[in-house]
Amino acid sequence: MVGLVLVAGFLLLAIVGPFLTADPAAQDYTAPLAPPSGAHLLGTDDLGRDALARIAYGARVSLEAGVLSVLLAMVVGVPIGLVAGYYRRFLDPIVMRLVDVVLAFPFLIFAVGMAAILGPSLRNVIIALSVSLFPGIIRVTRGEVLALREMDYVSAAVADGAGDGRIMFRYILPGATSTLIVQATVGIPTAIIGEATLSFLGLGVQPPTPSWGVVLTAAQQFLDQAPWLAIWPGVMIALSTLGFNLLGDGLRDVLDPRSSR
Numbered sequence: 001m002v003g004l005v006l007v008a009g010f011l012l013l014a015i016v017g018p019f020l021t022a023d024p025a026a027q028d029y030t031a032p033l034a035p036p037s038g039a040h041l042l043g044t045d046d047l048g049r050d051a052l053a054r055i056a057y058g059a060r061v062s063l064e065a066g067v068l069s070v071l072l073a074m075v076v077g078v079p080i081g082l083v084a085g086y087y088r089r090f091l092d093p094i095v096m097r098l099v100d101v102v103l104a105f106p107f108l109i110f111a112v113g114m115a116a117i118l119g120p121s122l123r124n125v126i127i128a129l130s131v132s133l134f135p136g137i138i139r140v141t142r143g144e145v146l147a148l149r150e151m152d153y154v155s156a157a158v159a160d161g162a163g164d165g166r167i168m169f170r171y172i173l174p175g176a177t178s179t180l181i182v183q184a185t186v187g188i189p190t191a192i193i194g195e196a197t198l199s200f201l202g203l204g205v206q207p208p209t210p211s212w213g214v215v216l217t218a219a220q221q222f223l224d225q226a227p228w229l230a231i232w233p234g235v236m237i238a239l240s241t242l243g244f245n246l247l248g249d250g251l252r253d254v255l256d257p258r259s260s261r
Helices: 002-020 051-086 091-103 107-118 122-148 152-159 164-200 212-222 228-255
Strands: none
Touching: 002 051, 002 228, 051 091, 051 122, 051 164, 051 212, 051 228, 091 122, 107 122, 107 164, 122 164, 152 164, 164 212, 164 228, 212 228
């Protein structure tokens, strides 16, 4: 429930926040690096831009990158894992060796390399993160398929003459849905941290578009003068990842058919 509340709060901030705050690009030349006050609840940056507005708009960008990259990874990874697990004698060895090669690289290192090749932009960040995520989704999907294809109801469908496509998408895939939902929920915070890292390194969203990583990059040179500029985006990243992880744990307990009721 705590995770659900946190996730709902961040989604509300991303959707409604930019309409309720000031223009994140508007500059107040009379109040650069101003501390939190009634006029600027979270203070201002070195150009006099409202920190709350930039945090609110950054939530939209960061969550968009996190959610879309996971969805794209699911669209690519789930069918590949489904087919590899079902045709385990032919396709499975080839697919899994390719997956192992990608998984040999740490997630962030691979994402940084992909972003450097594609160039800095939000679209390319989403592509880089999704390519880095889908090997793990392929492995999870394959593992679920290997377990489900031995179930009695699948054997009954085979005996009834159902084709391979019907068995995979009508009988096996629905049984793996709960695990895949949990995997997606856990993958979103990884993607959020990945987007913040890429933007912090200059390989992601580019200024003046604010994201939490971009705000952190701008704040690092003013840590002594205005530490709040780095504190708030750091808190947002920490709480959003905590919320999605808690939500994933809760969904796993709720959706697991073996859990006690």
